[in-house]
Amino acid sequence: MAPTTHWLWYKSADCKMVLLLSRTYFPEGTNGSxxxxxxxLCYTIELPxxxxxKGVSCxxxxxxxxxxxxxxxxxxxxxxxxVKNRHLILLHSANNALSQLLGCIAPVTELSGAGLGLQSRRAFAMVKKKVYTALEQSAIVSLIVQS
Structure with missing residues (x-):
């Protein structure tokens, strides 16, 4: 499939649930909402x-x-x-991007610094429940990442 068609498919009206990740970049890590x-829903932390x-970048x-x-x-x-040139990019719990993430996204309840957060398990459980509920209803769930 050509890249243009690929991106248009993600933007299609068929998407039943759209998550929007809005980022702020710092040298020590990336914070998001x-x-x-x-x-x-929650905040997020990622690598800078x-x-x-691979393994060092969001x-x-x-x-x-x-x-x-x-x-x-x-x-x-x-x-x-x-994800272009990457594989196994996940949403999972973590409270410190530099020591616990290899390119993944961690939902957190609170931000405590650049790439640092608190109560990630709680935030991830909430996001997972919402996403899994939509997927179990045969919905297409998409993620838009922007700054």
Missing amino acids: LACDGQF WRENK IPEGYYLLRKRYSRKFQWHIEVVA
């Missing part, structure tokens, strides 16, 4: 922007699909699908 249908380098801004995923390490979590 996650909303769904205009309603604030380092040109989309992912590029853009449109993505989300899906359920299971691993022994994180149990049931959320995968961000089709």
Whole structure:
């Protein structure tokens, strides 16, 4: 599929749930605010922007699909699908981007610094419940990442 068609598909009217991640970049980490249908859900932390380098950078801004995923390490979590030049980008709990993330996104209840947050398990459980409920109703769930 051509990249243009790929991005248009993400933006299609078929999307039943759209999460919007609005970022602020810092040298030590990236902080964000996650909303769904205009309603604030939680904050997020990520690695700093380092040109989309694997393991040390947050992912590029853009449109993505989300899906359920299971691993022994994180149990049931959320995968961000089709990130350019990256794989296994996840939404999972973490409170320190530099020591606990390799490019993933961690929902947090409070921000405590650049790339730092509090009560991530609580925030992630809430986001996961919302996303999983939509997916179980056969909805397409997308994520828009912007600054």
